[in-house]
Amino acid sequence: MEGDSRRTSVYDLTGLRVHPDGSRVHQTQRNLRFGTYRRHDTQDFRGWIAEDAGGSIIVPRYKRVPTTDPENYEAQVADENERGDVGEELVQGEEVPEVKGKRKYPSYIQRAIKRKKFAEDDNYISSLPRASETLDSIPQIPSQDLLKNIHHLAASYYDENGLLVNASKRYREAKRLRKLRKAESSSEQVAVEIQSSELGMNDTEQTEVEGNPVGRRRKVNRDMYRVLDGSALVAIGVLTEELVKKLLQGRKPSPQRQEVVSPGGEADGRDGHDRESAESDEDDEVDG
Helix, strand or coil, X not given: CCCCCCCCCHHHHHCCCECCCCXXXXXXHHHHCCCCCCCCEXXXXXXXXXXXXXXXXXXXXXXXXXXXXXXXXXXXXXXXXXXXXXXXXXXXXXXXXXXXXXXXXXXXXXXXXXXXXXXXXXXXXXXXXXXXXXXXXXXXXXXXXXXXXXXXXXXXXXXXXXXXXXXXXXXXXHHHHHHHHHHHHHHHHHHHHHHHHHHCCCCCCCCCXXXXXXXXXXXXXXXXXXXXCHHHHHHHHHHHHHHHHHHHHHCCCCHHHHCCCCCCCXXXXXXXXXXXXXXXXXXXXXXX
């Protein structure tokens, strides 16, 4: 196990075997050797684990004095705490050593910055784009009553046509049983004839051969999934529901049906007015 070069897995992370910097605790007795023992590695009944798997366990004793670079101050302090430089105050005017080239700071500061970014940056947990549109575009599941009715009608139709029963299988089984019974009866007859000839039985004696046993009627299991499986039934239900929706949406009430005359509506008022005018005309004619 000393040359263990496998990658860190999620089981190592949940088993508290990964340090904040991403390094894994090796399950080997090499950790007990002097000079190679890591301060944050400990051993329990499950094996070697990292004490700082959930973060740094060291709390600084004194408040740190800011350096000339306030942006990387927290990262530098965290790195110093992890390396054990706790309780030492910085000297006023001390500058962070610079390195020529692309890197501006020493490697331990760069590692601290990377660890801080890894611990605080959650940009990789991004939400799905257009989540609301995807939810709206998902078709609704057909109701249970519709699927039950379709299943009942389909089962009734297939049962009437005899599609739910495998008749060929029953025929083959019955044919095989007939052959076996015929072979058994013939062997029994031969045995009885041989036995009667040896014992010197009279010709008047008749050998009784047991007939075929009366069997019970076998219960037939009807399998709906022999004709159509569940996915096909669901597909039929979805298609039927969509067809009904289209038929209902295509029918619009005609303008004549919209102008329905109610019992106490305007039409009744007009009829009453005409009736009153006709009665008034009749009264005028009578008076004249």
